[in-house]
Amino acid sequence: MAHDTTQHHGSATKRIWTVFGILSVVTIIEVALGIIKPEFLTDTYLLGMKLLNWIFIILTIYKAYYIAWAFMHLEGETKGLRRAIVWTSIFLISYLIFILLTEGGYIYDVYKNGHVAWDF
Amino acid sequence: MEATVVRTGTEGKTWGGGNEPLKASYGKMMMWFFILSDALTFSGFLAAYGFSRFKFIDDWPIADEVFTHFPFLHGVEAPMYYVALMTFILIFSSVTMVLAVDAGHHMKKSKVTLYMFLTIIGGIVFVGSQAWEWATFIRGDYGAVTTKGGNILQFINTEGERVALGDFAIPMEGDRVEHDRSNGIWFDTSEELPSYTIEEVKAGFAANDDILIRTQQLNEDRQKTILSREESLNILNSQGVGTVEGANLVENEYGHPLFADFFFFITGFHGFHVFSGIVINIIIFFNVVIGTYERRGSYEMVEKVGLYWHFVDLVWVFVFTFFYLV
Numbered sequence: 001m002a003h004d005t006t007q008h009h010g011s012a013t014k015r016i017w018t019v020f021g022i023l024s025v026v027t028i029i030e031v032a033l034g035i036i037k038p039e040f041l042t043d044t045y046l047l048g049m050k051l052l053n054w055i056f057i058i059l060t061i062y063k064a065y066y067i068a069w070a071f072m073h074l075e076g077e078t079k080g081l082r083r084a085i086v087w088t089s090i091f092l093i094s095y096l097i098f099i100l101l102t103e104g105g106y107i108y109d110v111y112k113n114g115h116v117a118w119d120f
Numbered sequence: 121m122e123a124t125v126v127r128t129g130t131e132g133k134t135w136g137g138g139n140e141p142l143k144a145s146y147g148k149m150m151m152w153f154f155i156l157s158d159a160l161t162f163s164g165f166l167a168a169y170g171f172s173r174f175k176f177i178d179d180w181p182i183a184d185e186v187f188t189h190f191p192f193l194h195g196v197e198a199p200m201y202y203v204a205l206m207t208f209i210l211i212f213s214s215v216t217m218v219l220a221v222d223a224g225h226h227m228k229k230s231k232v233t234l235y236m237f238l239t240i241i242g243g244i245v246f247v248g249s250q251a252w253e254w255a256t257f258i259r260g261d262y263g264a265v266t267t268k269g270g271n272i273l274q275f276i277n278t279e280g281e282r283v284a285l286g287d288f289a290i291p292m293e294g295d296r297v298e299h300d301r302s303n304g305i306w307f308d309t310s311e312e313l314p315s316y317t318i319e320e321v322k323a324g325f326a327a328n329d330d331i332l333i334r335t336q337q338l339n340e341d342r343q344k345t346i347l348s349r350e351e352s353l354n355i356l357n358s359q360g361v362g363t364v365e366g367a368n369l370v371e372n373e374y375g376h377p378l379f380a381d382f383f384f385f386i387t388g389f390h391g392f393h394v395f396s397g398i399v400i401n402i403i404i405f406f407n408v409v410i411g412t413y414e415r416r417g418s419y420e421m422v423e424k425v426g427l428y429w430h431f432v433d434l435v436w437v438f439v440f441t442f443f444y445l446v
Contacts, residue, residue, distance in 0.1 A: 053445075077142070
């Protein structure tokens, strides 16, 4: 659809390079944190997970937002299409993760506290 | 053929057809819905990985200790650098892809050609890097002993540095013979024999007082538990049943075998997506070169494969986080 995307074209390449910069900086921060593993982040727990892991997951979602919005051009689509894609996936994925992780934690408890030996 | 034209009197009205409420072409919208379903497939895999990890949270391998290699840097511990490089390669090929889409909007054929070409090169380099990562993981580095319960015992010296099986195992003359297809009833070969038998490892361990055993069980500091010399001798002699070097779908020298299974499956499935993305990109690249889209008056096809390519990048961002960082 060349005709309806031409109006906001002047700064498209500039925006691409800006987003590339953001993604690179975030990746470098992630790798640096992963190598250094600052103790105050690995020793602090928030909602059962290390603070460091929360930071990794939030930075990942931040990167995913930029890839979807700028590179996949979701920002230029209509609200209807955007919501059909984003809310469907967010709802289903959160639901799946919640169920499987809860179940995994429960099985861990069974292995740990049950009367059957699993390592023989 | 006037007779075939049906006039309903609803032309131009809301339900008269020809409406595009989402202002996206059919192909682009279907690409989006395919991506959505594919995203759910990958989420299923990653959530299953999380499920197994939560199940065995106390003996899951530490990624920093597994992926420590960098090409041409032998013996240098370089956790994370290689996979960070791979991430950059893929993000950069995403950038060239979006530049190709942008050039397509301006109908600049030569620029689209160049950027598509760079994208394909980036994809090939990424898949090659993935193959190297797999090869390194399969080959393994230090080796370990497997126990009756299916666990892994690793060896360290008193300074806490890892020790490879080959550093202390005492070679023994034995009757181990690799089965050959020439001397069997069925013309197949046996699996490759491990470099060291459990007896050689046990003898070597008894002879070296400064070697200790590390189990796959994580302690309170999320580090692997180190046993004392007596405990080490005891557990090796009572529970050690075999040796393992590297990783495959059945055993894994780094710890729980499920880690290797999920690694092969998820990065393999992602790698297959990259591979098919490269193939589709090559087809579109040649279409650009012969001028198909120039004649069509629109480079929307480039935009559609671009969506797929960015999606592959998007998945990698999550795989990177959950396999290497968290």
